[in-house]
Amino acid sequence: MPFMKLQFKPGINREITSYSNEGGWRDCDKVRFQKGFPEQIGGWQKHSNSTFLGTCRALLPWVSLAGDKFIGVGTHLKYYVASGGNFNDITPIRATDSLTGPFSATNGSATLTVTQVNHGAVVNDFVTFSGATGLGGNVTADVLNAEHQITAVNSTSEYEVTLSVTANASDTGNGGSVTAAYQINTGLDTTVVGTGWGTDTWGSGGWGSASSISAITGTLRLWSHDNFGEDLLINVRDGGIYYWDKTSGLASRAVELSSLSGASYTPTIAKQILVSDRDRHIIAFGCDPELDPGVQDPMIIRFSSQESLTDWQSLATNTAGELRLSSGSEIICAIETRQQILVFTDTTLYGMQFLGPPFTFGVNTLTESVTIASPNAAVAVQDRVFWMGQSEFYMYTGAVQKVPCMVRDYIFDDIDQLQFEKVFGGLNSEHSEVWWFYPSTAGGGTIDKYVIYNYEENTWAYGTLARTAWFDRGIFDYPIAAGTDNYLYEHEQGINDGSQNPSVGISSYVESSPIDIGEGDNLMFIRRMIPDVSFMQSTETVPEVDFTVSVRNFPDGTYNDAATETFVKTQAAPITDRTEQLFFRLRGRQMRIKVSSNTRNVQWRLGTPRVDARTDGRR
Numbered sequence: 001m002p003f004m005k006l007q008f009k010p011g012i013n014r015e016i017t018s019y020s021n022e023g024g025w026r027d028c029d030k031v032r033f034q035k036g037f038p039e040q041i042g043g044w045q046k047h048s049n050s051t052f053l054g055t056c057r058a059l060l061p062w063v064s065l066a067g068d069k070f071i072g073v074g075t076h077l078k079y080y081v082a083s084g085g086n087f088n089d090i091t092p093i094r095a096t097d098s099l100t101g102p103f104s105a106t107n108g109s110a111t112l113t114v115t116q117v118n119h120g121a122v123v124n125d126f127v128t129f130s131g132a133t134g135l136g137g138n139v140t141a142d143v144l145n146a147e148h149q150i151t152a153v154n155s156t157s158e159y160e161v162t163l164s165v166t167a168n169a170s171d172t173g174n175g176g177s178v179t180a181a182y183q184i185n186t187g188l189d190t191t192v193v194g195t196g197w198g199t200d201t202w203g204s205g206g207w208g209s210a211s212s213i214s215a216i217t218g219t220l221r222l223w224s225h226d227n228f229g230e231d232l233l234i235n236v237r238d239g240g241i242y243y244w245d246k247t248s249g250l251a252s253r254a255v256e257l258s259s260l261s262g263a264s265y266t267p268t269i270a271k272q273i274l275v276s277d278r279d280r281h282i283i284a285f286g287c288d289p290e291l292d293p294g295v296q297d298p299m300i301i302r303f304s305s306q307e308s309l310t311d312w313q314s315l316a317t318n319t320a321g322e323l324r325l326s327s328g329s330e331i332i333c334a335i336e337t338r339q340q341i342l343v344f345t346d347t348t349l350y351g352m353q354f355l356g357p358p359f360t361f362g363v364n365t366l367t368e369s370v371t372i373a374s375p376n377a378a379v380a381v382q383d384r385v386f387w388m389g390q391s392e393f394y395m396y397t398g399a400v401q402k403v404p405c406m407v408r409d410y411i412f413d414d415i416d417q418l419q420f421e422k423v424f425g426g427l428n429s430e431h432s433e434v435w436w437f438y439p440s441t442a443g444g445g446t447i448d449k450y451v452i453y454n455y456e457e458n459t460w461a462y463g464t465l466a467r468t469a470w471f472d473r474g475i476f477d478y479p480i481a482a483g484t485d486n487y488l489y490e491h492e493q494g495i496n497d498g499s500q501n502p503s504v505g506i507s508s509y510v511e512s513s514p515i516d517i518g519e520g521d522n523l524m525f526i527r528r529m530i531p532d533v534s535f536m537q538s539t540e541t542v543p544e545v546d547f548t549v550s551v552r553n554f555p556d557g558t559y560n561d562a563a564t565e566t567f568v569k570t571q572a573a574p575i576t577d578r579t580e581q582l583f584f585r586l587r588g589r590q591m592r593i594k595v596s597s598n599t600r601n602v603q604w605r606l607g608t609p610r611v612d613a614r615t616d617g618r619r
Contacts, residue, residue, distance in 0.1 A: 003530065003610035006593065008512060010036035011459030014410035021513035026592075029463035030508035032431060032452060036459075038510040039536065039605035040597065042492035044499070047480055048085030053077045055189040056468050056482035057376070057424070058223035061475040064230040064246055069475055071488070072232055074223030076189040077124060079234055081250060082488070088250040090232075092242045094184045095120065101173035102180075103132070105139050110166045112139070112148075116180065117157045124186040125150045127161070133176040137169030144174075184236065187221025190445045191421045220421045222375055224272040228309060233257070233282065235273040237375065238296070241266070241284065243309065257309065265313040265320075266304075269296045271331055272375065276341065279354045280307045281319065281361075285343065286331040290314060290322055298330035299345070301352070303361060319360045325350060327368060333375040338383050342396060344372045349400060367400040376424035376469075379434045381455065386434045388423055393453065403453065407460045411451050414440050422447055426470030428479055430492060432456035437467050446484060495537055495603040509596035510606070514552070517591050517613045525616035526551065526586040531575045532607030533595075540601040544576040547595055547609070551588025587616055 009024040010033045018026055031038045054075030061071050071082040080087040097116060104113040114127075121127065132144035148161035222237040232244040234254055242254035258266040271286030282304040288296050290313065305311040305318035314321050325331065328345025334352070335342050341352040349366045371389040372378060378387035385396040386403065391412055393403040405411075415423070419439040426435045437450045451462040467489075470481040478490040485499065496503035517524040526549060535543040573582045591613075595606050 003612055004517070006512075006515070006609050006611060010457060011406055011454075012461050013406040013513075015406050015408065018513045022515055024513050025510055026513040027511040028461055028509060030465070030506050031463065031510045032433065032461055033454060033457065033459040034431065034605070036457070037606055038461075038595070040495070040506060040508040040603050041463075042603075043494040043496045043503070043506060044481075044489040044491045045493045045503070046498055047488035047490050048082075050082075050086055051486040052080055052082075052087045053486070054186075054221075055484070056486075056488075057221065057422075058225060059469040059471045059480065059482060059488075060225045060227070060232075061471055061480070062227040062230070062232075063475055070232075070246075071480070072225045072234065073482070073488075074221075074225065074234065076187045076221035078126070078183070078186075079223065079254065081232070081244065083250060090244050090250075090252065090254045091126070091183045092240070092254045092256065093181050095182045097180050097182070099178040099180055102178055103135055103139075103144070103174050104172040105135050105137075105163075105167040105170060107137075107167055107170040110163045111151075112144075112161050112163050112167075113154075113158060114161065114180075115158050119157065119159060119180075119182070120185075121150050121153060121159050121182060122185050123150060123153055126183045126186075128181045128183075130179045130181070131176050132174050132178045135167075135169075135174065136171035137167055138165050139163065139167050139169075139171070144178075184240065187236070188219060189221065191220045191419050222421070224274070224375075226273060226275040228275055228282065233273050233275065235270050235284075237271055238269065238286075240268060241270055241273055241287075260310050263310040263312075265290050265293070266310060267302055267312065268294055271298065272334055274334055274336060274341070276303075276354065277336065281305075281354075282309065283334070283341070283361075285334050297324070299325045299328065301325065301331070301343070301361075301363075316358075319357060321360050323352075323361060323363055325363065327365065332372055333378060335378045335380050335385060337380050337385060342366070342378070342385055344370075344378065344387075346371075349396070366396070370394065370400060373436075373438075374421045374423040377436065379425040379427050381427060381429070381434070384455070386425070386453065386455065388425065388436050388438075390420065395455075404458070405453075405460060407451060407462055411438075411462065414438075414449065416441050416443065416445060419445050422468075424469060426479070426481070427472040428492070429472050430479075435470065437465070437470070495539075496600055503600065505598045505600040505602060507596075507598040508604075509594055511594040512592045514590040514592050517551075517589065517611075523553070523587050523589060523616045524591075524613045526584045526588075526591060526611060526613050528584060528612045529582045530610040530612075531579060531582060532609045533575055534605045534607065536603045536605055538602045538604070540599060542576050543602040543604070544574045544599060545595055545597040545602070545604045547573055547575050547582060547593060549584055549586060549591055549593055549611075551586045551591045553589050 013021050013024045030041050032041050054077030056075045058074035073080040078091045102115045128147045134141040150159050152160040225234040230246045235241045241257045243257050244254040267284040267287035270284040274283045284302045286298040301323045305320040312320050327348040332344045343350040348368045349370050350363045351366050352363045355362045373388040393405045395403050416439045423438045434453045437447050439447045440449045448466050466484040467481040473479050478493045497506050
């Protein structure tokens with residue numbers, strides 16, 4: 001009998017039964033499909049050895065006029081500007097207060113109790129003291145005059161921090177006048193049921209009230225940001241809008257947009273901010289109206305006058321203005337394409353276009369009854385936009401259509417539905433891919449998996465990888481993503497997992513659906529295989545992958561090794577670049593193959609292997 005070529009359909013297919021998917025791929029991890037063939041994805045290395053505090057959910061690269069490269073990094077605890085491998089804390093200050101004798105330390109404890117009426121702090125907030133002269137013992141001025149994280153809030157007038165030393169004497173008060181600078185309230189790194197977007201009806205929380213201000217700290221902390229020239233605009237979702245001036249230096253903090261000189265009717269609360277590249281307007285989505293400052297309307301869109309940070313009052317002499325969307329209950333997100341800005345509400349997709357004076361911008365409905373998984377689930381690829389909905393994948397190319405997805409049920413059954421807000425998408429243009437990262441039901445609320453769509457070849461793949469934010473190459477040579485270990489990683493950099501030192505091999509595999517090799521009462525005897533593997537950029541002297549061939553007799557049967565099932569056998573063998581053929585002794589009516597590797601310095605691509613299978617008896 002001649003050799004049987006194993007030619008597989010590209011991409012993973014989980015939408016039909018494994019048996020019906022004969023000639024296709026069924027499962028994978030850290031594998032992509034290029035030109036129809038599976039290969040191991042590229043490796044990743046640390047962008048720098050510095051770490052940030054908190055879970056990062058927003059990354060923004062930009063370049064200054066002097067050519068300096070920056071990355072905006074928004075976490076649930078802070079906001080940084082990364083430069084030269086360092087993370088510079090520019091988190092805005094919400095309040096600066098003078099305190100008199102506020103401290104209390106206890107002998108044998110590192111806990112410092114701070115008294116201040118109406119401090120407005122929540123657990124995990126940061127406060128920096130200055131002007132303190134020290135308490136008794138080793139609680140000196142240097143120990144007190146530093147940044148501290150609040151570990152407990154006992155009341156509206158008392159909270160606790162942990163000192164860098166354990167007090168060796170009890171003391172209260174302080175000899176000088178202490179200044180306390182409070183950074184904006186921190187947010188959560190996980191969604192609490194009942195507080196995330198879409199969990200309540202608009203108007204039920206009393207926007208603008210004290211309770212609504214507290215609620216900002218009780219939802220998943222998400223940021224939106226954009227560069228205005230070489231400067232930076234940042235926005236806490238459902239919170240304030242801030243501005244960072246590059247000329248003030250990396251040691252300076254962002255300030256409220258409304259505090260800038262000449263600020264007029266600037267929005268003070270928003271769901272997202274964006275700077276339109278084509279016409280240079282700052283646009284605030286889901287913000288407070290011009291005539292009702294401080295009271296958020298989640299369907300309002302406001303835009304500044306062209307090229308202006310501070311001029312937001314609608315006048316006949318400028319291009320500032322305001323629009324209100326009518327379909328839906330809140331704006332989820334907006335994303336810019338070459339021709340327009342797509343605006344998603346919880347029920348409708350709008351197109352927002354620059355019209356010029358006197359109206360500046362106009363909106364039109366593109367489609368209704370469409371969902372989006374989260375504020376960060378849309379990815380623009382030139383004039384195309386791809387996004388993950390709550391049960392489908394979509395794309396916009398002038399019209400909205402569902403993307404045929406061969407892993408749809410598998411992915412949406414796997415997502416932790418209570419943590420949808422964490423879903424985010426990223427572009428990997430080098431390989432024509434959109435990646436969506438999501439928290440699985442087994443992930444404990446943490447993002448641990450991804451799904452890839454190759455938009456040029458219409459193939460899907462998925463796998464396991466813990467990343468919380470991503471941006472594509474361009475300003476930087478490689479795509480950069482944030483890990484759950486508080487490092488930034490350069491992806492498609494090398495061929496190893498650089499999260500460890502030294503780096504380790506990437507654990508990757510692809511597994512086929514079963515292939516019929518015998519009919520009726522006939523069993524087939526698999527004698528040998530001719531492998532077809534390219535080792536691409538491998539630097540290992542003798543690179544290898546494993547081919548695992550499994551057999552079974554019936555479509556609903558299970559694959560086991562010879563030790564547990566005599567009619568089903570599994571045999572694995574290493575494949576190297578010097579291997580000409582593999583020898584097996586397997587009998588069955590169906591077979592599947594699995595190609596896998598976890599060896600350092602090895603990257604592989606599968607071609608078209610061939611199998612020598614001959615008719616065998618039933619016994």
